[in-house]
Amino acid sequence: MDAVVSGIVLAGLYALVGQGLVLTFVTTRTLNFASGELLAVGGFLALGVGSWSWLPTPGKLAVVVLVGGALGAVVHRWLVLPFARGEHDSRWLLSTVGISYVLLNLFTNGEGANPQRVELTRNPGTVEVLGVGVNKQSLVIAVIAVVVTLALVAASRWTSGGVIMRAVAEDPRTVALMGISPRLVGAVAYAAATALAALAGVLWASEVGATPGLGVHVLVSAFAVAVIGGLTSFWGPLVGAVVFGVVVQVSAYELGALWGQVAGLALVIVVLVLRPEGLVGRRMEAKL
Amino acid sequence: MKKFAVAALAVASVASLAACGNDSSSEREDGVVRIGLVGPETGAAPQFYTDLVRPVELAVADLADEYGLEVEIVTVDDKGTPDGASAAVQQLLNTEDVDAIFGPPQSGNALQVADVIQRSGRPWLSAALAPEIMDESLDPNWLFRTNYNASDLSSVVAQYLFSGDSTVGIVHSADAYGQSGAESIEAEAEELGAEIAAVEAIQPGTTDFSAGISRLAAAGVDTVFLAITAGADTATVTKAIAQEGLAADRVVTNATILADFATLADPEQWENLVFIDPRDLTGDTVAGIAADYEAEYGEAPIIPTNVYSWMAAVDTYLQAVAEVGDARDFDGVREAMEGLEQVSVRDDVYEKPFGAGDHEIYEPEDPSQWIVFGFDGEGALEARGDLASCIADGC
Structure with a gap:
């Protein structure tokens, strides 16, 4: 029971970042490999705005999320669009990996590589869930991940923006003929995805401190959960994260801490072999 | 003349090669x-x-x-x-x-x-x-x-860990430093005829270590040794100790904890935490x-x-x-x-710290030459006493 509960709680962080990957994939068929460093941007922005005593915490959080969103739009305009000009153009992969290294080096040179304490959304201590002690901060992140997932699912089904997003995913050319700009939809998706990464960055940095490498480990797991759940469904990251988190924790409890992550990544391979579209995704062609 | 030129070239070559070696x-x-x-x-x-x-x-x-x-x-x-x-x-x-x-x-x-x-x-x-x-x-x-050197440290740390009726578990980083630290303590335990109840490894940057601590608790561990490279990872482990409610009388680590740990951890995480060093780190x-x-x-x-x-x-x-x-x-x-x-x-x-056959500045083997350090309620370093007294009377 301990392993299952802690696995589910652990899943929240990965699901939140994984949602960003799904957002960009369903709208542009591209993935942002700099998501981990953009998550670190959230952590460092939290350090910066943390000293603005005139602004209440929700305001500070909003600033971080908005700046993160703006950065996402910039990444889409200058690092994705010029390098995704056709079905077989996958230079965006190199450009997003490239900017991740640039950001990593900028942070290391500018801020140093040692962790810095972030207080903005810190929830220290533990709380009991079903008789199991869980970390408060991880629980907060898990709750936010569920809310974000429900909001994205609802928006994609019952709002005009969601319908446009799904239409762009199905057939961007026809959508363009109807006067809707797939580029704009892509920019909005990147902005939203990066805003989510920045939000995850604030929340996670409040737990472990802000470092340039804050997102490196998180991104690997976020990719894993997006693949397990499916890159074409907003339910995918949440379902994938729960399955991944439980497998990781159960393996770690039963076999030893080091085996947890190994088991989680082995699960990714199993899913890719048996159900490449993911547990709740649907099969579609991609230009990866 | 040609022979002289070849000889000169050979001498020059040998001389330049010699310059590349141990000079x-x-x-x-x-x-x-x-x-x-x-x-x-x-x-x-x-x-x-x-x-x-x-x-x-x-x-x-x-x-x-x-x-x-x-x-x-x-x-x-x-x-x-x-x-x-x-x-x-x-x-x-x-x-x-x-x-x-x-x-x-x-x-x-x-x-x-x-x-x-x-x-x-x-x-x-x-x-x-x-x-x-x-x-x-x-x-x-x-x-x-x-x-x-780590060998001297392991020797005195083992004396402290295995004093009394303790059940010892080890958590180490999955890197050269952590593995070497864990192996040293395991070797010392064997020499003392003591047993280590559980050994768990942590990957640097791990987000959650509750499973590892749960395994230590299941093995009945009441004394934990941490051989961890970064203070941030130590914070992850001590957070898991608090979260899992592991009743550890002593959590013994090393001076690497001074890097980042107190910045990231909360007071309940450093309550029973100590490390051992031969220098007076709280002195003038x-x-x-x-x-x-x-x-x-x-x-x-x-x-x-x-x-x-x-x-x-x-x-x-x-x-x-x-x-x-x-x-x-x-x-x-x-x-x-x-x-x-x-x-x-x-x-x-x-x-006289060094000699012809002695290139170690100090090799304190007597527990009374080592000091046990912990943290006060504010996270500041405090000396708890010399190791010999701590082994004899607790500290």
């Missing part, structure tokens, strides 16, 4: 002492680089004038990897042509470059803990260690160094123990160079270091 002096004669620092400016543990460069800068600023020397510091990033360390040391030796090498601070990387530096025939000063780095059978031996000397460090760099030392060790290294080396009068006389400088009457870190003085 006790070479041609640079600008009079400036060039110290090469190698450490992980990037990588998983950059604090070891920061607290290599800064204390050397501070000590050189203090001592260069006193010894009448002009000193230049050259730094190279080893990226925290053995391969990076090899490349960095080659750069220091072949491109930068330094007179002495300080570092790498991490044991695995120091082991990787040990042969190369020994063959280069230049003074090598190290604060890395791995006992394997020091091969006292080498003649000449160019390595001088200004820190204690360390406080004075910390004040100067903070005035210069705007923050407190990250690993005060390393700061102390590197300052001792600078005094060792510059004293010897001043005595010989020529940093390029590598043999002379090495012999001078062996014969130093004393080495100082500010007001702390070590008499």
